[in-house]
Amino acid sequence: MEVWPVMRNILFILVFLVSGFFIVKKMFVKPPPPPTIVEPPPPPPPVLNAQDEAKILASCRDINGDVRWEAVRLLDGLSSPQALPMLFERLHKDEEVTVRLKVIQLLATKKGHDVAKNLVIALKDQANPPEIRKEVLDALGKVGDFTVGPDVTDCLKDTDETVRLQAIQTINELNNQREIQVRQLEEDRIRAEEARKAAEGKKKGL
Numbered sequence: 001m002e003v004w005p006v007m008r009n010i011l012f013i014l015v016f017l018v019s020g021f022f023i024v025k026k027m028f029v030k031p032p033p034p035p036t037i038v039e040p041p042p043p044p045p046p047v048l049n050a051q052d053e054a055k056i057l058a059s060c061r062d063i064n065g066d067v068r069w070e071a072v073r074l075l076d077g078l079s080s081p082q083a084l085p086m087l088f089e090r091l092h093k094d095e096e097v098t099v100r101l102k103v104i105q106l107l108a109t110k111k112g113h114d115v116a117k118n119l120v121i122a123l124k125d126q127a128n129p130p131e132i133r134k135e136v137l138d139a140l141g142k143v144g145d146f147t148v149g150p151d152v153t154d155c156l157k158d159t160d161e162t163v164r165l166q167a168i169q170t171i172n173e174l175n176n177q178r179e180i181q182v183r184q185l186e187e188d189r190i191r192a193e194e195a196r197k198a199a200e201g202k203k204k205g206l
Helices: 003-027 050-059 065-077 083-093 097-107 113-124 130-143 146-157 161-205
Strands: none
Touching: 050 065, 065 083, 065 097, 083 097, 083 113, 097 113, 097 130, 113 130, 113 146, 130 146, 130 161, 146 161
């Protein structure tokens, strides 16, 4: 009759000891090592140093037009701070029309008032042939500086019909860009107004 209580106590003690063993074992288990931090590789060194860039700048004034253009294009591709000033210099001073046309086409991919200002200077230069004036007008439409409107409309009196046609197209391009910006501003205003009303509605519901 007394065997069962004794066995029960023994079982209880065994369960307690086994449980205690696993608890203690868990307490002394080593935590996993922290994950290895892999440092990103360093960026590659620059292709050109300051001395090399000075050589490229000198090549922008080479006697060969192809060399001048490729040097200017390289400076731009390297995002050199000298790229824009050199583009402006070649725009106004290069002896070859083909080089200047390529420079204008590259400037058409840029933004900023300085770009538009230099293009307008070239536009007003009476020594420039019609193909230069026409290309400048096209570039002004792509740059998208609305302050050049009066300078563009002055070209409606140009003696060359291709220049006059391009002036009309550039005015149209600038106007289209302005309408897009106006619509975008209006959409932004509507979204901001809706967000304000929604926020006020939440406050009233509290």
